[in-house]
Structures are given as C-alpha cells and as structure tokens.
Amino acid sequence: MDYLEFKIECLEEFREILIAELAEIGFDSFLETEEGIDAYASEADFDRERFDELIAGYQEVAQITLTEAVMPKVNWNEEWEKNYDPIEVEDLVYVRASFHEPKSGFKHEIVINPKMSFGTGHHATTFQMLRHQGEIDHAGKRVLDVGSGTGILAIMAHLLGAGEVEAFDIDDWCVDNGNENFDLNGLQTRMGLGTIRQVNPMGTFEIVLANINKNVLLDEMEIYAGLLPSRGFLLLSGFYTEDIVDLVEAARPLGLELIKQSSKDNWAALILQKD
Known part of the structure; x- marks a missing residue:
C-alpha cells in the first residue's frame, strides 16, 4: 500500500492545529520540520475533497505552501530515528525515544517508541x-x-x-x-x-x-x-x-x-x- 506525502510549509503557530485537523480526515503519521510538517495518508483511504477543503480554509491565515508526492509504505520507526529529539522539561523529566541514551540530572525519565506526532512533548x-x-x-x-x-x-x-x-x-x-x-x-x-x-x-x-x-x-x-x-x-x-x-x-x-x-x-x- 502506497502513501501520499504532503510537505506543508506553514506558520509555526499553525503546525499543531493542522496535525489535529489532518488526523481527523484520515492522516495517520506526521513529522515536524523546520518549515512546517510532513503529513502522510494511505492512498487507498485518502479523501481528496475533504483535504482540499481543509487546506483552503487555512491557506491564507497559515500561509500554506504545499508539495505532494507518492511514496512506498514507510518504516515510521526509521523516520522517527532521523527526526525525533529528546525532550527536557526543566529538571523534572527527560522524555526520550527507546533508541536514545539515558541522561542524568532529571527527577524522572519517560521512554517512548514515538510512532506519531501527538503527545511527544515537542508541542x-x-x-x-x-x-x-x-x-x-x-x-x-x-x-x-x-x-x-x-x-x-x-x-x-x-x-x-x-x-x-x-x-x-x-x-x-x-x-x-x-x-x-x-x-x-x-x-x-x-x-x-x-x-x-x-x-x-x-x-x-x-x-x-x-x-x-x-x-x-x-x-x-x-x-x-x-x-x-x-x-x-x-x-x-x-x-x-x-x-x-x-x-x-x-x-x-x-x-x-x-x-x-x-x-x-x-x-x-x-x-x-x-x-
């Protein structure tokens, strides 16, 4: 099953809301980039009409530019290893992926396998x-x-x-x-x-x-x-x-x-x- 990849450049303050909105219409994986977000949806489940309507609603206010491509099914763990950074919340907690090394100096540590963007603490x-x-x-x-x-x-x-x-x-x-x-x-x-x-x-x-x-x-x-x-x-x-x-x-x-x-x-x- 192939995936559709959408590279969305947008204002930083709109990244999370776009991720939430896209998830509601069938997108299942996201990567944050310096320019915006990369969003992925199964080609078989993609709803073009709802996608176009969503993007049109944010196009001007979020200053969206869009690039679309088709790609083979993605190894998301491998993609996250390339793009995921640990999170430090003061000295309270260190949130790291399972492929990162532990780090001292924090009261608590959370280890996750980050398979999607929501709730990873980067937001x-x-x-x-x-x-x-x-x-x-x-x-x-x-x-x-x-x-x-x-x-x-x-x-x-x-x-x-x-x-x-x-x-x-x-x-x-x-x-x-x-x-x-x-x-x-x-x-x-x-x-x-x-x-x-x-x-x-x-x-x-x-x-x-x-x-x-x-x-x-x-x-x-x-x-x-x-x-x-x-x-x-x-x-x-x-x-x-x-x-x-x-x-x-x-x-x-x-x-x-x-x-x-x-x-x-x-x-x-x-x-x-x-x-």
Whole structure:
C-alpha cells in the first residue's frame, strides 16, 4: 500500500492545529520540520475533497505552501530515528525515544517508541502539561488522562506516584502506541478507546488531564467538572492564549477556579481547581 506525502510549509503557530485537523480526515503519521510538517495518508483511504477543503480554509491565515508526492509504505520507526529529539522539561523529566541514551540530572525519565506526532512533548501544549503536573501532588491520587495520545501524561502521573491512572483516546493508533509506551514505563493500566462519553469513566478523580483542543474542551467541560471532587484539579491545554478567557468563563459556572496559567509559543495551559 502506497502513501501520499504532503510537505506543508506553514506558520509555526499553525503546525499543531493542522496535525489535529489532518488526523481527523484520515492522516495517520506526521513529522515536524523546520518549515512546517510532513503529513502522510494511505492512498487507498485518502479523501481528496475533504483535504482540499481543509487546506483552503487555512491557506491564507497559515500561509500554506504545499508539495505532494507518492511514496512506498514507510518504516515510521526509521523516520522517527532521523527526526525525533529528546525532550527536557526543566529538571523534572527527560522524555526520550527507546533508541536514545539515558541522561542524568532529571527527577524522572519517560521512554517512548514515538510512532506519531501527538503527545511527544515537542508541542508546547504537552511541555506545559508535564510542567504543571510536576507542580501538583499526585501521590495516591486517581488520575484521568483524556485524549491520552502516546500516553506521556498518564505515564508522568504514574511516575509522580498516582495511585490509579485511567487513560483513553479516540484513535486506535494512539491506543496501540500508548499501551506499548505504558509497558515500557511500568504502567499496568490499558488505554481505552473512545470519547469520554463512550468510555464513561466511573467514580471521582482528584486530577483530570485534558490536552485536546478548544472545541472539545468546551463541549466536555461539564463532564470533567462532574468527575472532580472538591479541591480536585483540572489541567487543560491544546488551545491558544487568546482562548484562555473562553475556557475560564466556561469553567467558572461549574465551580472551577483558575489557579495558574502559562503560555509557550502562543499555546496556553491552565490549572483549575474545583471549589
């Protein structure tokens, strides 16, 4: 099965949102480049009409230029070895691929087989989520990772001493990769498949993590709030700094108070606490 390769040059602040949008229409692998992203889709499953519509919607605002090619089926692990760099979140955690050497000077280490772009920590959203996790006591807590991707935030919760970790994602590719990464890091839980409404997590969670996108966060905010006990924490990211007001306003009527906010490369992250 051949793959279509699209080399997309765009403004840096649009890379992650384009990856998310392309994943929704069937693209299954991505590589970030200095100019933008390389996106890959199976030729058999490619929907030209939806792709053209998506690109047209971002063409001007993201300053997109596009090059298309057909290539044989890709060895993604080999491609990642060429393009993946370890991640350092201050002295808190060192996130490396299994083909990288360990590095001293960090409180924690996460080892992953990076088979896709989501959640690898290179994005400013995941970096900030990891940093915020390091500021919250996880010891013995129940933690829920919504839209877990490669599972890095769930693994971080485990390393920080969480008593129980649940995680799920809507993409079966993420679930397979996430479970592999859980095994690499000694996390016994299995990642579920589906939306939060389909998975329907039961009970309360002292910490809920959600690094998705603005529209999903707004749609699911009431569910997150309902899963938190009094003084429980909700950590959010996946949206721009200009969207902070909308998220905070949606959270406030649900008894969620803004404790801290941060931004990196115009991407924002919030720590909210239930009253």
